[in-house]
Amino acid sequence: MSLLQDSLIELIRRTSAEIPDDVHQGIVQSLENEKKGTIAESALKIIERNIELAKQKSQPICQDTGSIIFYVECPVGFDQITFEETAREAVQLATKKGYLRQNSVDSLTGKNDGTNVGPGSPNIHFHQHRSAETSVSLVLKGGGCENVGAQYSLPNEKLKANRDLDGCRRVILDAVLQAQGKGCGPGILGVCIGGDRASGYEFSKQQFLRKIPDRNPNPELDKLEQDIVETANALGIGPMGFGGKTTLLGAKIGVANRLPASFFVSVSYMCWAFRRQGVEIAADGKINRWLY
Amino acid sequence: MIQLSAPFTLEKIAALKVGDAVEISGILYTGRDAVHKYLHDGGELPKEVNLQDGIIYHCGPVVLKDEQGNWKVTAAGPTTSIREEPYQGDIIKQFGLRGVIGKGGMGSRTLAACKESGCVYFHAIGGAAQVLAECIKRVRNVYLLEKFGSPEAIWELEVERFPVVVTMDSHGNSLHEEVFSRSQAELSKRL
Numbered sequence: 388m389s390l391l392q393d394s395l396i397e398l399i400r401r402t403s404a405e406i407p408d409d410v411h412q413g414i415v416q417s418l419e420n421e422k423k424g425t426i427a428e429s430a431l432k433i434i435e436r437n438i439e440l441a442k443q444k445s446q447p448i449c450q451d452t453g454s455i456i457f458y459v460e461c462p463v464g465f466d467q468i469t470f471e472e473t474a475r476e477a478v479q480l481a482t483k484k485g486y487l488r489q490n491s492v493d494s495l496t497g498k499n500d501g502t503n504v505g506p507g508s509p510n511i512h513f514h515q516h517r518s519a520e521t522s523v524s525l526v527l528k529g530g531g532c533e534n535v536g537a538q539y540s541l542p543n544e545k546l547k548a549n550r551d552l553d554g555c556r557r558v559i560l561d562a563v564l565q566a567q568g569k570g571c572g573p574g575i576l577g578v579c580i581g582g583d584r585a586s587g588y589e590f591s592k593q594q595f596l597r598k599i600p601d602r603n604p605n606p607e608l609d610k611l612e613q614d615i616v617e618t619a620n621a622l623g624i625g626p627m628g629f630g631g632k633t634t635l636l637g638a639k640i641g642v643a644n645r646l647p648a649s650f651f652v653s654v655s656y657m658c659w660a661f662r663r664q665g666v667e668i669a670a671d672g673k674i675n676r677w678l679y
Numbered sequence: 680m681i682q683l684s685a686p687f688t689l690e691k692i693a694a695l696k697v698g699d700a701v702e703i704s705g706i707l708y709t710g711r712d713a714v715h716k717y718l719h720d721g722g723e724l725p726k727e728v729n730l731q732d733g734i735i736y737h738c739g740p741v742v743l744k745d746e747q748g749n750w751k752v753t754a755a756g757p758t759t760s761i762r763e764e765p766y767q768g769d770i771i772k773q774f775g776l777r778g779v780i781g782k783g784g785m786g787s788r789t790l791a792a793c794k795e796s797g798c799v800y801f802h803a804i805g806g807a808a809q810v811l812a813e814c815i816k817r818v819r820n821v822y823l824l825e826k827f828g829s830p831e832a833i834w835e836l837e838v839e840r841f842p843v844v845v846t847m848d849s850h851g852n853s854l855h856e857e858v859f860s861r862s863q864a865e866l867s868k869r870l
């Protein structure tokens with residue numbers, strides 16, 4: 388077993404059992420904001436207790452341990468093939484240890500071979516950079532919240548959404564409305580304005596690598612992000628859709644160029660069980676430091 | 680917080696209203712896609728399972744056997760209920776269920792059946808696998824395990840203070856409908 392494999396197994400364990408600090412703080416904050424004695428407050432209290440218990444017992448926060456998505460930032464000349472092989476083994480071992488549920492099904496036969504490894508699983512994105520550092524981030528994204536993601540093609544007549552920022556705002560808020568009660572809220576949105584049908588969703592998911600309190604460097608998008616969170620939280624949807632003040636913990640919006648003929652807005656929804664971690668890997672494969 | 684303990688009589692169920700936070704103590708039977716379809720198609724309920732005045736839980740638990748050979752539930756969060764909408768109403772009426780636990784709420788047929796035969800829908804906290812597993816004190820039995828496999832089998836669970844919220848009551852009210860229409864109206868003011 389290589390050091391890199393050990394590191395990846397530890398990354399998977401910690402991602403599955405421990406909510407990153409930035410998300411946890413968002414949940415603690417919203418617990419303080421909710422009215423005392425409401426069902427919204429008691430839902431958040433249970434969520435909070437669940438987070439503590441999972442960490443203490445080193446067990447999955449939620450039993451749906453989700454799609455396994457790795458983001459690798461690596462120097463030029465990095466051996467991607469070896470990394471991929473190591474990651475697949477690490478996923479199998481982490482599944483045996485119970486950090487991941489047997490969660491990957493053959494779409495044609497319906498069979499689950501219990502390994503979590505197969506076509507498209509795990510999903511690994513490589514990105515080269517000029518620095519000598521290697522970092523690996525992992526997102527585990529559950530099925531319930533994945534099912535409420537939505538992709539809109541603008542203009543959308545029904546929602547009166549034109550090909551402008553107001554149109555984007557309308558469809559994003561529609562996605563929040565439609566997701567209520569289903570994606571285990573409070574949620575976090577990852578949005579991509581533009582791109583094609585595939586890259587739009589892909590970029591929307593990459594937004595989940597941003598920390599909850601960070602601000603968008605683009606002032607227009609920053610304004611839209613703040614506005615979406617504020618407006619969504621004024622709708623009274625609340626945790627689990629029970630009613631209440633906390634509907635979204637955050638919204639992260641990116642842009643990609645589009646073709647003149649298309650205008651997609653892709654919305655990915657992440658549940659409160661927001662499992663994301665990352666590590667910087669030393670040359671020998673050991674973990675240098677944690678990223679979140 | 681309302682304490683609801685077995686037996687789950689019609690009287691106790693009828694007293695519950697949408698928005699009530701409830702802690703359930705007693706027996707729950709798990710049942711998800713396979714069980715619902717099976718019962719709806721006329722499949723026979725194992726003799727030991729009595730759903731009259733019973734509560735069914737939409738859950739595929741993770742259950743392990745410890746060294747002494749006892750079952751132990753390690754994760755037990757709710758699964759999405761709406762998949763059972765084609766079957767649930769008939770099953771409530773046919774077996775005399777008093778409660779259904781799940782997440783995400785259910786549709787108009789289930790709501791109508793709840794009203795007709797005196798049943799409520801309890802919403803558990805989605806994703807709270809660890810907290811809910813702690814409330815399961817004992818696995819009393821398991822049925823149809825060979826036929827359906829572990830997540831889809833009927834697990835007879837003894838629970839204590841299992842936290843849920845009534846989101847559909849036996850008087851025709853649905854919190855899901857209320858929150859949806861209210862939030863939709865609020866949104867239209869802000870567009």
Ligand code: SF4
Pocket residue numbers: 449450451452453528529530531532533570571658659660756805806807
């Ligand atoms: S949506 Fe998230 S919290 Fe809910 S069941 Fe799925 S993974 Fe768990």
